Amino acid sequence: MNQNIKTCIFTIVLYISSFSQTVTPVVDTNYSFHEGYRLLSRICDEAGGRLIGTEGNYKGISILTEELKNLGFSVNNDDYIIPGWKRGDDKIQVIAPVKKNLRAIALGYSIAKPDFETELVFAGSGTDSEITAAHVQGKAALVTFEHLPGKDPVYRYDAIKSLAAAGATAAIFIDSRQGGMVMCSMGATGGKAALIPAFATSFEDGKWLKRVIQNKQTTRLFIHASDSCQPVTVSNLSVLLPGQSSKKIVVGAHFDSWDLGQGATDNGLGIAQLYEMARLIKQLHPENYYSIEFVWFNGEELGLHGSKHYVDNQNTDDIIAMVNFDMAAAPNGFNTYGYDELKPFCLAAARVFSCIDTAQKIINTPHSGSDFVPFILRGIPALGGNSDGPLPGGKYYHDFGDTFDKIIEEDYRSVVTVFTPVIISLANSQQFKLPHKTREEVLDMIKRTHSESLLRVMKMWGY
Template identity: 40%
Template structure:
């Protein structure tokens, strides 16, 4: 512990002294390049409009990778692929349709890891939030269950996979999740985090269609719904895309974000913006030499289906990684999150204080979170940073919905993110300071202190027992 405290104090003293020289010519060069040479935006446009949604393991995902490689060659960036196996899933033409008391095709999206089903036709029952106690006065056997995605007050969150398992145990034939956002939106996602087939077909339907069913049930009018799942699970292969800027040390600062998206949209914001910012960081920093740390920029695949790309990368390279920075829907930067690795606060605060011309109003916080590509690095005790950012309402409104399209992307935000993050990475990679890892017990304490252990256990992602 004494050695770790000395290391932390050394980091703080080093960067306090280092940033006396802040706003050096290199900073101005980096920022100028971000604004006058932004190609990430047009690369993202090609990916979105020529490949479309890019779920991992699919032909569109492969096409998007080839577009990225083609564009990188124009900028003399040599990318490599690191393949991995994972439990994949293929979406086909699935359907949910009201057939009585009138006919209506519902706007819906099947949840990941549905398997093919027979044509299911059954009455619907409303099980409120989907908890066990919500079934006390309901006979769900051979029925189609509908549940709301609204969160009850003063009650622990029920994850969708838990609601699916409960409905299956009650004998339901399928389950429909009513989105809590109005405007004809659905909420794509997986039915579980392990890549296992869902026990019954599960779908997200719109708020408006859900209200139709709820009103009919309230008036005791029988509602018959027809459901058909044609999607299926299958073992798959995908690739992480990697660009490396060599340093004097083989120890790496990994800067990553997920490349894949849900297939129902173009994935322009989630995480197309991250793809573009990573591309610009690669172009920008590849112009510099004499880094102490190697910088490895990684477009992870398989995040939406369960963090498979970053999980595989972290397992393979964990002993090489000094620090991890994750860009998941970065937006317009407003600060940094040091994820509970508080010794990083002095470094990131120095960036905030010396970039007064930017709206870094949120400063630095240190609040770990999960379910994105930094998670498995954090589990290894590897120091991690994520940017805080502002997004226009139109950007996050269509989260995991059909409307996540390229027209929502703000080019200026890409330039802002790329410039600010490139400066941070530049300074980190130029330093020769060792960034101390947390030990296993310290990671456990960090997760428990921030209440993350409960969610991880519910997701079956707790790796510390």
């Protein structure tokens, strides 16, 4: 354990004592915590990838339920039905100018289609002008990650919509990462089926196809697309540590993952961190002013379904703040996700935690990609960690390589070390005023933080 993290632990007592009458040393016992890490190895190796509706997801839920019960928690299992997606035995074969099986995987919500042969054309980065220029009518379109200078990258699901409208037979996206990787992601938003079969292919296969097409060689594919969209029942799991007040701090991480690897980094790490923090707080600081609810959301990868379901079925007035953990590691700052009013709390923490370098590391940058989104769109303050540099295992995310062996135990431990006292402090921080934003204030926040992608989510959900 590095010195910074040790210092953080030693400051826990001081920090909590500044906010709470009840001072409990959360110190020495923390040094050896590894229960969440053990749970992570079980979830990864016994359940595996946890795409919603798959055996891995249900098995993982039963492992987590069993482990939480072993800690003495009463586990709330909230079942609900969402638009799901089932991967088929897809196959893409290049049949001209040479024969080759393509390394490709279907995107979420991609659809089935009777086996067909089709010409492949190159449609640049998937902007409307490039699609028009590529004449994709009746042909499959190859789309690169290399976007035009001065233009924002086009979301895959937006390119798929435009390609379908232009009459394309299928969409194939080139991965930006080298080494045969194929990154899964959503092929459509709002739980809707994609309008055409859509796939990701490797950097190497994709670049080769692009060169072949640009050398004016006619490229033809055989496509077997057998994925299906169907409703599935999934569960959010939660445990509650009741406080003096029924108002609560929600601590969340998404439980589901893609199916290719084991979902270790994204977001087995968060599952395990939440478990460990719940265990430590229950054991060492169970009495707090606000209640603390730990929630493992499902269906995040296919469109934040679990967190939206949660927010839609709660009295949101009771939620003081949400803290989110998605691929979190080595925190040396905070992200207040567009909620400036959390800054005094973060600054107080930064003064105490030497591993949170400076106030400059407290950023205020919302985006549309994790479970805090339904909360901030309802005006609820949300907080997460901020780190320098990418997580070592992060480059494998949404892919075959996201397995337990990529997890560095320190990355798991550092988040627990810093955020256990942060959550306890937040649960005893009644002196900080954290009013919910009104709808107008949320819209203003989106404008000020240039987070226009949130507007689309807001509209999609009718908030």
